Amino acid sequence: MLSIIPKISIIVPCYNVEKYLERCLLSLVNQTLKEIEIILVDDGSPDNCPALCDEWAKKDSRIKVIHKTNGGLGYARNSGLDIAKGEYIAFVDSDDYVDTRMYELLYNATEKEKHDVVFCGLRQETTQQSYNFIRDYDRPVLFTASQMPRLALSFLHKTELNTQTRLFMSVWHGIYKRELIEKLHLRFYSEREVLSEDLPFQIEFFKNAQSVKFIPDYLYTYCLNACSLTHNFKLNKFNAAINLRKLLYNIIPNHTDASYFIDIEFYGRIRYLLADLILANNISFKEKQKFIRELCKKKEWNKLNISQGYQEYTWKYMKQYELLKANRSTCLTLFILFDKYINKRNFKNLFKKQKTYL
Template identity: 30%
Template sequence: MSKDLLFSVIIPVYNMELYLERCLDSIVNQSYTNLEIIIVNDGSVDNSLRIIKKYADTDNRIVVIDKINEGIGGAYIDALSVAKGDYISFVDGDDYVDLDMYEVLAQHISEKKADVIQFGYQSFDSNDVVTFEHVFEEKYIVGNKNVENYYYNKIPHPSIGLKVMKKELFQDIVLLRQNVGIDVLVSLQIFMRAESLLLIKNKFYHIFIREQSVSRAKYDEKKVKQLENIRKELFQISSTRPEIFKYIMPTLINETIIITSYYYKMRDYTKVKYLIKEYRTYFKLMYKSLLLSRWQVQLKAVSFLLFPRIYCKFKK
């Protein structure tokens, strides 16, 4: 195993003083030490920055970026602009990883040199009770078409925290300075480029499920606007590769329904009318791909097509 392999570990932080030390301890105490630890304080108003500086004062591997709040996407953009690693890793500031994670990953990289390594995870609650876990069967997949097909059909979680990726895959990647949909946007582009994927059985990543987290917040006007931004980018990206349209179609359908339902509840019927008209236009493009989808996706898509206002009215 080469000790020269450098991992850039990107940690976005926003008001995580209660959980941040657990996260940082799991990174700075890794058995594999050749890490570039980029911590982005995304405009926190609690003691997160003080905690970050405390760790940076005693570990010269830490790079601190202190910035105004622009969401997870903004944190990723700024961190990637300075990252020097061979591989990129993302860890949320309220999660943590096993202490041997990067050592095991480095060993796999020295053997396979995969573009992406995907690993499993556990989720846990505030009582440290494991609420869910996912383990992958070990598998090595080569060829972009095979990688894309496996990712969209077999990997249930789009989180970019559950994988490490070659830095070169991020060249000219499209990112948005917001919170909503960033993992989906990044994963889509990474797997459009990756030529090899290694799945390993280790449950390295531990996800803390908390009710007040950004990803679990209810849809308000700001979040819906961000969802519209992501939806636009997904359509734009998939237009360059029509063959992947069928993979992202369930996401696009769900986003359209959420957005339309929000404006229906806000009684912005002009916007609702426009979105329904647009959906019917896109439905024609989606039709062939829809026939290949799960029946639940087909039912949702057709129900919304035929009875959009009724669907919006009763959607929670």
């Protein structure tokens, strides 16, 4: 029977995922930790998700349903946060699923709520029964308050606290103490206005956390669904990336590496967005050329503090920055085409997951 205060509130935004919702919910209702609440946020989904959410709520008293007009992933999570009662908060994307032991293992790892957040590893399902395994640390690791400013920067770039690359930034592979979220009045930005709704949330939370733990278990499965891959592209993502850079400068404490970490992370996003733009099926080549010409004229390129990148990355990685800075839009377009179509060694990297939610 559900206790008055659930140990974990699991927030699940739902949008256009009718095909995957049952798989996700079966992995949640069958958790070995029973003292949970599951908050389904129907974000104005155009498919059968609203009715499915209501049907599941009738089957399990731990399930709550919110129906709202479409506002995007970040705002859908906020709607769940507004009613959550759990000691900890978890987030799950509704086309993914989790190990049935996930929340028991994460909650037990808090050591009686000693830690503000606990993260686990994850599997990326690229095809059915084929996985990439991702985790930040190969053994349990604990960080304390004095390390938090540096650990927050580790979401942007590798630091001495990382064993591999930068920390995996998505919020859905951990549980967060709700008391701290509410104390900070912490909510998600709209991903339509600020690209990557997870990154500002993580940094704000970590800046104020006292104790953070990582466990190595692969408990979350992140699905690269065939129907989630899309070559449609929204041009406003570039402005959303610029807005993210501005926001990070406002929320990250001044530090020796902060400026470089923010700017190299921003430049990396621009590279991926340019590749996605070139591959887009919904935009004509003439429109792409016009947009890239206007993009090259932006003042941001001369302001970036990424000179250190020449010591860390290949010449090819930095070449696009030189072309952007020099306002050479035609050369930039040709360089991307050469890199992604002729130099096929890196072509597979383009197929990043684009959630059906977006």
